Amino acid sequence: MEHHTDKVQAVAWNHHEPQVLLSGSFDRSVVMKDGRLPSDPGFKWSVTADVESLAWDPHDKHLFVVSLEDGTVQGFDIRAAKSGSASDLKPSFTLHAHDKAVCTISYNPLTSNLLATGSTDKMVKLWDLSNNQPSCLVSKNPKAGAIFSVSFSEDNPFLLAIGGSKGTLELWDTLSEAEVARRFGTTTS
Template sequence: MMMTVKAFRTPARHGYAVETSPFVPRRLACAASQYYGIAGCGTLLVLDETETGISIVRSWEWGDGLFDVAWSETNEHVLVAGGGDGSLQLWDTANHNAPLRVAKEHTHEVYAVDWSQTRGENLVVSGSWDHTAKVWDPSLSKSLTTLRGHEGVIYSTIWSPHIPGCFASASGDGTLRVWDVKSAVCRLAVPAHKAEILSCDWCKYDQNVLVTGSVDCSVCVWDLRNIRQPVSRLLGHTYAIRRVKFSPFSKTVLASCSYDFTVRFWDYSRNQPLLDTVEHHSEFVCGLDFNLHIPNQVVDCSWDETVKIYTPACLSAGTHSAAP
């Protein structure tokens, strides 16, 4: 079964993050940077999948690299991005020129942004190379709280889809941490890897299950009720894992992308958990997301200056039904 791939070129821009819109079924955003994010400026792209390919809806330039992006969960036109200059920018697809607002409290690169999904809550969390995470209201006027505890760069901050005021963070210090925003404390610190952790994500169907991806080339699934060892350790990548994502449609299916140029799909409930390895990039794969509206559709982006949309054969073959 051949996999159809639609690609969009991002000339002289190296992709760091992609996220599909929670409102518009075939829309996605990509945060990209010049010169692999080491120097130069950044570009934020809003793209639509069409019958024949991928078209650009809007793009904005920023004076420093852009490393992550998240859509608003309350307004289909609004996005937040994290920059190399320590800033968060709030963008509106109806505003062609400048961000709605810019907040610059972090003292180093903002590598992670996420928008809360729990009902009645509307918050943004950011994670930075300055070792702190900050929680914001969507106006970004001033951070509501700053959370300290990590002893290394924070690469990933992800809200719990289940528990209000709770997010997880992954760091270069090798720990996965779970935070309670209301009390401004770390509730749990998991020594998840003996190497830097570049990404984490929550299971959409179980509030106790998270996944981590590390420089040690392993993907680990954790149950917060017993953190002595992972529920599953998924091996196969040959270089650092840059991003991990749980499927929104299947409880035990997840995806990982890596500096080994591949995207891998896993079902950790199986004896042979690796479902498929997709090799369609020629550089580090940094951004990865599942489409919330189109079952099993995946988007990714790479330092090879492309964004790709596809449905991997291992998921489209009907072997994975919706979550129990």
């Protein structure tokens, strides 16, 4: 499957449609393919910078986000793609998330619309993506250096693991943040 012209930085399988694969590249594109049809060109979106990370929304099989080297996160709805190339399609939203590259993103596995982002600007932020109108709920410098990885726990969905350049692993109970508890706390019962 050759559909990028520069290094592929990120891949992600769709949780609901396990044959559907996204790939993101430093050629500033995201490609969606059906793994059962390797010769099919799939769908291709142009993005504004080098791709750092990709994630399918675990609550909606049609939605994905891509984090970029320029500090933005873009959200896409695959239902807008009709055939062949979708490079002229606009994102559902563009979020100016960080001052530097957004290296990592993680959806909360329990509640829809809660996204964590991590960046080389040393910050981790939590976002409410409701109605394609993202708003920052809280930001934190976990003192881990440049942030390269964040991941919500499947077992304890509001516990966020954070990995950074200082070689430490940090854990953040995001439900201890008042705004997260106010907006999403009722989903825990």
